[in-house]
Amino acid sequence: MSPFTTWDILRNLLFAAEWTILLSLVAFIGGGIVGLAVLFARTGRNAALRRVSMVYIELIQGTPLLMQLFLSFFGLSLLGFDVPPWFAAGLSLTLWTSAFLAEIWRGCVEAIPRGQWEASSSLAMTYFEQMRHVVLPQALRIAVPPTVGFSVQVVKGTALTSIIGFVELSKASTMITNATFQPFVVYGLAALVYFALCWPLSKSSQILERKLNVAHRNH
Template sequence: MTQFTFMDILRNLLIATEWTVILSLVSFIGGGLLGLLLLFMRIGKSRVLPPVVKIYTELFQGTPLLMQLFLAFFGLGLFGIDVPPWLAAGLALVLWTAAFLVEIWRGCVEAIPKGQWEASASLGMSYVEQMRHIILPQALKVAIPPTVGFSVQVVKGTALTSIIGFTELSKAGTVLTNATFQPFTVYGLVALIYFALCFPLSQVARLLERKMNVAHRH
């Protein structure tokens, strides 16, 4: 029977943290790319696509992430494939992240004054040119603080993937609790590690927001 010292617990948790970070990055980058694609569909001039994207975001924002993970896990299984937890976790988190990012970014694009659209149209720019040169560069500036802020939600969201069997920080916490019978220490440490990951992101988001508000006042 091996005894776990405090350092053993911490070391094992930190190893698992790597997977939390990797899954967060994959979800955030994947969700960002999908979100960008959905954004173009959402604000485009098509008649069909915007409502479709709207329903998509309503569905993902109106249901628990845990249910989405379960449905991804068992839904992929319906196709007769043996679904590894990382695949279901990654898929659900990417779809979920995209649903939130597209709404955040839509707000940023809509915050651009209408005159900017009209001015660029009067210069004979096409829709794509307007987006590329006029709208997106300005919207991007507004979008950075809330996007960084949302990354905190993504990191916290990855904790749920432990329930479908993906081994990351939370799962390691559960396993270590079962091995050491020290839930107070283990979950306390797990919480602190999440805090160490999320707090800097929150602070950066807040700082950027304040900086932008100051810039707007002048």
């Protein structure tokens, strides 16, 4: 058996980080699409849909992500579906992301002055037309910094999928630790890889926010 060098450890962690990135992208894009649907339901005119989407958001934001992962991983397989870890991971992270994004975006939509809604509705626009042409283009501007900021939570959330056996950065760290008996080095390096993924996102969210505030002041 050849001994692991620090470089070997780092190289294997970087391989595993590809899965972290892929899962983050799936969750973020999928969550964005579902989140948009939830946003429409949450801010729309149908009272029943508003209630349902509110309960959905409250349930997901009000329970640990780990429980949602366990329910989809162990729960779905009891219903007779064969659920591989990657599917359970992708599904629960997508739903989790959608609830948070919908709530972030709702704040942005509600920041648009009432007059804009009234003006567009006096032009006989339907709700979707109002959202598409009047509200969303303006809400998008304020939505960008918090959305980018939330992507950091998604990347960190993927770490939990290691617990149901999805092999990404965290699971790989545990596996490498079991092989090398160097937890200090392995988890330290894993933390640095996560930091390298998340910090640029955090920073750009901050910079975007500052830029936006400058624009606000000039108005």
